[in-house]
Amino acid sequence: MLGQVTGVLDPRQGGRPQRTVGVLTHVGRPAAVDAATRLIDGLHDAGIVSALPVDDLAALDPRLSDTVTALTKPITDAHGIELLVVLGGDGTILRGAEWVLTADLPLLGVNLGHVGFLAEAESSEIDSIVEHIVAGSYRVEERSTVQVTLRECQDGAVVWSSYAINEVSLEKAARERMLEVLVEVDGRPLSRWACDGVLVATPTGSTAYAFSAGGPVIWPGVDALLLVPLSAHALFSRPLVLGPTSTVVVELIEASSTHGVVWCDGRRSAELRTGMEIEVRQGPHKLRLARLSEAPFTDRLVNKFGLRVEGWRGAAEAEHDSVLQPQRAWSSP
Numbered sequence: 001m002l003g004q005v006t007g008v009l010d011p012r013q014g015g016r017p018q019r020t021v022g023v024l025t026h027v028g029r030p031a032a033v034d035a036a037t038r039l040i041d042g043l044h045d046a047g048i049v050s051a052l053p054v055d056d057l058a059a060l061d062p063r064l065s066d067t068v069t070a071l072t073k074p075i076t077d078a079h080g081i082e083l084l085v086v087l088g089g090d091g092t093i094l095r096g097a098e099w100v101l102t103a104d105l106p107l108l109g110v111n112l113g114h115v116g117f118l119a120e121a122e123s124s125e126i127d128s129i130v131e132h133i134v135a136g137s138y139r140v141e142e143r144s145t146v147q148v149t150l151r152e153c154q155d156g157a158v159v160w161s162s163y164a165i166n167e168v169s170l171e172k173a174a175r176e177r178m179l180e181v182l183v184e185v186d187g188r189p190l191s192r193w194a195c196d197g198v199l200v201a202t203p204t205g206s207t208a209y210a211f212s213a214g215g216p217v218i219w220p221g222v223d224a225l226l227l228v229p230l231s232a233h234a235l236f237s238r239p240l241v242l243g244p245t246s247t248v249v250v251e252l253i254e255a256s257s258t259h260g261v262v263w264c265d266g267r268r269s270a271e272l273r274t275g276m277e278i279e280v281r282q283g284p285h286k287l288r289l290a291r292l293s294e295a296p297f298t299d300r301l302v303n304k305f306g307l308r309v310e311g312w313r314g315a316a317e318a319e320h321d322s323v324l325q326p327q328r329a330w331s332s333p
Contacts (some may be wrong), residue, residue, distance in 0.1 A: 004261070009242065018051075019046055019048045019049065020049045020051050020081050020082065020234070021050055021081065021085060021133060022079075022081050022084035022105075023050045023051065023056075023084075023085050023087070024086045024092065024095070024099065024111065024165075025087045025088065025092075025215050026045065026087065026088030026092045027055070027056050027061070029088065029135065030124075030296075032087045032088050032112050033059055034042040035087050035112065036056075037060075038062060039085060039087070039110075041218060042126065042129075042130035042215065043133065043134075044067040046133075049131070050068045051070070052066065052069075052073070053070040053071050054071070055071075055157050057098050058168050070086075071099075072101060073098075074098070074100075075103045075105055078149070080108075082159070083108060083133065084096055084107045084108070084258040085098060085108045085110060085129070085133075086108070086109050086110065087110045087123065087216055088115065089111065090111075090118045091266075092118055093119060094118070094166070094265050095266060096109075097165050097287055098267075100147070100288075101165075104285065104286070104288060104289040105288065106138075106140045107287070107288065107290060108120055108129070108289075108290035109289070110123055110125075110126075116304065117300070117304055118204070120289065120291055120293075123301070126315055129292070135168040137292075138291060138292050139290075139294075140288050140289070140290055141288070141289045142288055143202065143220060143228070143287040144200075144244065144283070144287075145163055145164065145165055145285055145286065146163065146168055146280050146281065146282060146312075147161070147276055147280070147284065148162055148163065148264060150262060150291055151277060152276055153275050153277050154275065158272040159270070159276065161174060161263045161271075162268050163252055163264060164202070164205070164265045164283075165202065165204060165265055165287050166202060166204055166205030167199050167201035167205040167209050167210055167226075167264045167265065168198060168262065168263070168280050169197055169199045170218050170250055170260050170261075170262055170272060170278060171230070171260060171261050172251075173182075173259050173260060173271075174258040177257040178194045178195060178196065178233065178256075178258070178296075179193075179197060179252060179256050179258065179260050180192070180193075180194055180252070180255040180256035180257070181193050181250050181251060182251045182253050183248070183249075184243060184251070185227070185246055185247070185248055186246055187249075191236055192212075192234070193229050193233070193235070194226070194233040194234065195229050195232035195233065195235045196232075197260070198227070198228070198231075198250050199228040199296065200225060200226070200280040201215065201225070201228065202223050203218040203221075203224060203226070204220060205251075207301075207304075209266075210226055213228050213239075214228070215228040215232055216239060219297050221297075225238040225243070225244065225282065227239065227241075227248055228239055229330065239258060245281075245282070246281070247279060247281045248279070249279045250278050252274050252276055254274050256274050259273045260272040260273075262278055301332065306333040317323050
């Protein structure tokens with residue numbers, strides 16, 4: 001799906017639609033503010049208005065005040081925004097997802113962090129990013145999310161609900177103690193674990209917390225859920241790849257020596273006490289990521305993790321050959 005040009009008619013541009021692009025910045029990082037300034041300047045030169053959160057406006061150069069408009073959360077159709085550009089690491093991009101998820105608005109991540117799996121471009125590519133936005137030459141890739149509901153086991157009363165782009169994690173509140181949980185999948189008990197916690201991740205989140213916990217990398221095109229126990233004291237405690245329609249329920253049973261904390265993407269949390277459970281299923285909304293290139297996920301994986309595609313044996317062979325080459329040249333007649 002290609003980017004769409006939207007907006008109200010602008011008489012200053014011959015009746016063409018006035019285009020607006022949202023810009024979200026990690027204002028605590030000078031490099032992010034500088035990149036945002038260059039982006040806003042470039043969009044302004046092309047006749048595109050930038051909309052920024054009110055709190056971000058103060059961090060920008062005052063001269064930009066006449067070229068931007070204030071943005072309120074959450075974004076709705078009334079804002080007339082066609083795309084949200086987020087400058088920062090994956091944490092900032094997850095923050096941006098909170099602004100656009102329910103509006104089904106595309107998000108373009110510009111990386112200023114370390115790995116930046118959710119980002120599509122680097123801050124050094126601002127000029128190219130502006131060109132793609134002006135031309136609308138980006139495609140939109142949809143990623144699944146998860147919905148989490150926290151409830152009382154006894155009467156089913158809902159205590160809290162939220163969503164996650166990467167993962168829902170249940171973690172122990174006391175470092176020295178373990179959680180005792182009963183895990184169910186699709187309404188049937190799977191196993192009881194004494195553990196540090198449990199993750200339910202999306203394919204997008206398989207390269208985040210779940211990856212660090214020993215889970216597999218799942219290609220974004222795979223429609224699935226990933227269930228990963230954290231340091232479980234059990235005979236069966238392997239990561240499991242579940243179907244997209246599966247429902248996972250994790251109950252904190254009475255035998256647990258500590259209560260737990262439920263985290264959604266490490267940003268939103270709630271307390272889980274004994275006698276309560278969390279239900280996780282695929283969410284109703286998709287995260288729509290704007291892509292500027294057709295690079296396959298394999299290339300992204302290699303680049304982000306700095307993988308040596310030749311392997312350690314190939315690297316050793318190359319090093320061996322580089323040592324022998326001068327010797328061969330010296331011994332040649």
